[in-house]
Amino acid sequence: MQGELLVVGQHISPLGDIDPSTGEVKPLGATLKDKLLVMPGMKGSTVGAYTLFALRENNVAPKAVITVRLDPILVAGCVLANISLAKLEDKEALSELRSGYRAQLRRGALVVEYP
Amino acid sequence: MKLAAFEENILKGELGEAARKALEAVIAVGEALGADRLVEIHSAHISGISYTTIGDPGLKFFEKLVEQGARVSVPTTCNPIGFDMSDPYLLNPDEKYVEKQMKIISCLKRLGVKLTFTCTPYYIQCPPKGSHLAWGESSAVAYANTVLEAWTNREGGPLALLAAIVGRTYYYGMHVPEQREAKIEVTVQAKLEGVTSYGALGAVVAEVVEGAIPLIKGVRPGHEEVKALCASIGAYGDLPRVVIADQARTKNVERRVEVKGSDIKNVLGRHCWTGRAEAFWTGCPHASREKVFEIFRIVERLGAPRAPVFVCTSRYVKKSLKSIEEKLRRKNVYLVADTCMVVSTLRSAGFKVVATDSLKAAMYLPKLQGVEVEVIELRDYIKSTSAS
Numbered sequence: 001m002q003g004e005l006l007v008v009g010q011h012i013s014p015l016g017d018i019d020p021s022t023g024e025v026k027p028l029g030a031t032l033k034d035k036l037l038v039m040p041g042m043k044g045s046t047v048g049a050y051t052l053f054a055l056r057e058n059n060v061a062p063k064a065v066i067t068v069r070l071d072p073i074l075v076a077g078c079v080l081a082n083i084s085l086a087k088l089e090d091k092e093a094l095s096e097l098r099s100g101y102r103a104q105l106r107r108g109a110l111v112v113e114y115p
Numbered sequence: 116m117k118l119a120a121f122e123e124n125i126l127k128g129e130l131g132e133a134a135r136k137a138l139e140a141v142i143a144v145g146e147a148l149g150a151d152r153l154v155e156i157h158s159a160h161i162s163g164i165s166y167t168t169i170g171d172p173g174l175k176f177f178e179k180l181v182e183q184g185a186r187v188s189v190p191t192t193c194n195p196i197g198f199d200m201s202d203p204y205l206l207n208p209d210e211k212y213v214e215k216q217m218k219i220i221s222c223l224k225r226l227g228v229k230l231t232f233t234c235t236p237y238y239i240q241c242p243p244k245g246s247h248l249a250w251g252e253s254s255a256v257a258y259a260n261t262v263l264e265a266w267t268n269r270e271g272g273p274l275a276l277l278a279a280i281v282g283r284t285y286y287y288g289m290h291v292p293e294q295r296e297a298k299i300e301v302t303v304q305a306k307l308e309g310v311t312s313y314g315a316l317g318a319v320v321a322e323v324v325e326g327a328i329p330l331i332k333g334v335r336p337g338h339e340e341v342k343a344l345c346a347s348i349g350a351y352g353d354l355p356r357v358v359i360a361d362q363a364r365t366k367n368v369e370r371r372v373e374v375k376g377s378d379i380k381n382v383l384g385r386h387c388w389t390g391r392a393e394a395f396w397t398g399c400p401h402a403s404r405e406k407v408f409e410i411f412r413i414v415e416r417l418g419a420p421r422a423p424v425f426v427c428t429s430r431y432v433k434k435s436l437k438s439i440e441e442k443l444r445r446k447n448v449y450l451v452a453d454t455c456m457v458v459s460t461l462r463s464a465g466f467k468v469v470a471t472d473s474l475k476a477a478m479y480l481p482k483l484q485g486v487e488v489e490v491i492e493l494r495d496y497i498k499s500t501s502a503s
Contacts, residue, residue, distance in 0.1 A: 011353070020172070041326070041353060042353060043352050043353050044350050044351070045168075045253055045350070045479075046163070046252055046256070046269055046270060046275070047162050047163035047168045047169065047272050049271025049274060050163045050176070050273060053273065054169070054170060054173070069326050072270060072271065072287075073270070073271040075147045076144050076270065078147075079140055079143045079147070079274075080140060080273055080274070085147065
């Protein structure tokens with residue numbers, strides 16, 4: 001699976017921070033549709049799992065979510081919305097990633113093409 | 116994952132298609148998190164049943180389960196909906212909204228969920244110490260793990276429902292004794308008082324501990340204060356539990372941090388009180404009976420506030436307060452059941468600036484309802500706006 005990264009530098013609450021009808025990540029003002037969403041983790045409401053499910057139903061889901069910390073809510077949302085989920089083992093790597101970089105997710109490993 | 120015979124049978128479809136699919140989802144989540152078995156649950160609490168927060172996709176999720184003939188197999192309570200059933204149009208929802216919300220409720224009823232409509236299920240039926248739960252609602256999860264010593268992960272709303280159908284969740288995180296232990300020590304170097312300060316403490320702690328269960332020293336919160344703390348750690352972070360104790364053992368602590376008075380002030384400073392609020396909203400999480408009595412005593416002594424106070428609570432607490440409900444109303448204080456400011460239709464009701472004593476609500480209201488929020492203790496709000 002390949003696509004463009006969308007990097008969110010902070011933990012976001014899917015409920016409230018992501019618009020389920022457009023896929024906009026509000027703190028960034030950018031959409032996560034078809035992107036590989038990279039973030040340190042999520043925070044907030046357990047309803048966030050429904051937000052991820054709604055992204056799929058509204059055809060604006062990301063291709064994958066790549067995160068340092070796995071919250072059970074995020075995992076549940078990705079399972080129900082059938083979104084690939086990978087754990088970023090190297091926390092430091094997060095600071096080297098930028099939105100717009102092309103990358104591939106191969107068997108759970110993120111392979112980034114640095115420009 | 117190692118499964119018991121009963122669980123294998125569910126996967127073979129012996130309890131029907133709905134149960135098979137529900138168990139598959141619970142296993143998939145558990146395996147992703149590294150769980151090697153399932154655990155029987157005592158009860159479930161499902162979040163995400165307000166049409167405001169889940170919309171049509173959420174309704175569709177419930178309708179599909181109903182079609183498949185799903186039923187919960189353990190006692191299952193549910194979170195607030197988008198309005199007070201006894202007065203649906205109080206906050207001006209349109210008819211379509213009410214119709215969709217009623218459809219969600221009808222699905223829940225057919226699934227066997229108890230229509231409790233509250234984020235404080237522990238006031239209705241307190242889970243036993245050490246019981247395994249599959250609870251959604253981040254504030255209730257934190258309260259269960261921190262105060263009640265009942266064990267639950269932060270279950271996503273839909274997964275809590277699927278766990279309720281099969282009566283199982285994955286054995287991971289808060290269900291594992293070692294993973295419940297504090298790994299970071301937080302010393303509070305400030306005298307804290309009131310729910311707003313403790314709500315702010317929750318926000319600070321959630322942001323500094325990076326997911327490690329904290330041992331918080333230097334505070335002695337009362338019931339309402341610990342409830343505010345729990346609501347904040349779940350909203351501003353991803354913590355399912357904190358440990359509050361001055362004398363607790365600290366052998367596993369890997370890191371120490373301090374919280375200063377200025378950290379608390381910084382959080383509160385994001386929502387300064389300017390007196391522009393059109394109403395005060397409290398009850399996030401839902402108010403206890405004792406909190407409502409406290410509000411009653413304050414308005415009896417200080418007089419009615421100029422702008423109304425809305426107190427969100429459960430239908431059970433509201434029903435138990437019939438004797439003072441009318442007296443409160445005469446003091447410009449109104450009890451609202453089944454819903455709360457965050458998941459209702461506050462925006463349609465025309466509110467632009469509201470005051471609250473809930474830091475959790477202060478985080479969500481601008482995002483979900485598009486209203487500005489000012490944080491102030493209820494007592495101070497009444498003091499500064501009462502006519503007398």
